[in-house]
Amino acid sequence: MIVSIVIPVYNGGESFQKCLSSLKQFIPPEMEVVVVVDGGTDGSERLARSFGAKVATFETAGGPARARNRGAQVATGDVLLFLDADVTIHADTLPQVLKIFEDRSDVTALIGSYDDAPGAPNFLSQYKNLFHHYTHQNGAPEASTFWGACGAIRREVFLELGGFDENYRYPSVEDIDLGYRLKKAGYRIELCKTILVKHLKCWQPINLLRAEFFYRALPWTELIWRDRQFVNDLNLKISSRISIIFAYCLLLALVTAFVWIQAVAIAMVFGLALLSINWPVYQFFYQQRGWWFACGTVFWHWLYFLYGGLAFAIGTIRYHLFSRHAPFKPKLLEILESSSTNADKM
Incomplete structure (x- = not known):
């Protein structure tokens, strides 16, 4: 089983250098690493x-979807491990990927998780990346989406499905779209x-x-509407959907309190309801960074809802x-079909 690592990069800077350094430290020298430089001016190609x-x-620049597709065409491995240019791997990251694909023929793709020690020290980066870690650590083992920051897939299936949707010109939901098509x-x-x-x-x-x-x-x-994927997992859990309703009820009650003071009591009820339903999240933040940090996350978490x-x-x-249209056909699939047709004519 051969794994090819594919990394799209646009002006990766110091983070990209750390990404490559971690690969040099933890993967065998003969391992194939494919870097697709998606424009930029900072010397990422030379690095x-x-x-x-x-x-x-x-x-x-044309977006990470196009860059990853190009990397998949260049790669020669049986499995494609997609990494973002601003992540670093651990010593056991690659061995675990290899073991799963070698031992589990039923697994076509896998995704990992951010760790609980984000690189950037500022509060917002710590909150966002820890929240992402919490979400994945509490997700269902059988995933419903793919994840481009740390996701691996059998190359033949990736090409069969046409890769990522290149209509996404920015880092977006091209990985989720691929996951939905896989499922x-x-x-x-x-x-x-x-x-x-x-x-x-x-x-x-x-x-x-x-x-x-x-x-x-x-x-x-x-x-979600295109594929009717209303799954109870990750960011789409029922508790999150209920929290959105509570958050808007709280906001409405606070606005109403300017003209009807009794609405403050209603706002308190919905505030307590939000705290209650999301208590495991805040407990996680407390365990990771203490009470002050956990209290600081409440505003951003409610704003998120x-x-x-x-x-x-x-x-x-x-x-x-506006968006209903004919079924999507990935550009990479069109290229592969075109190449096959031209080869048949020769």
């Missing part, structure tokens, strides 16, 4: 070559909670809200009014 990686390049085709995706990577990204309020709302929540809503609910409402309207 990748200096680490011995096989490099493909695009002059202008629809009857393939199994395993969530392996012990396969960990460290996320180095530094989140700030603006880039977090932009990514969460425009690049994740909105397109994910349209995917508010913008997630807003995105679902807008995305639902957009889908039903």
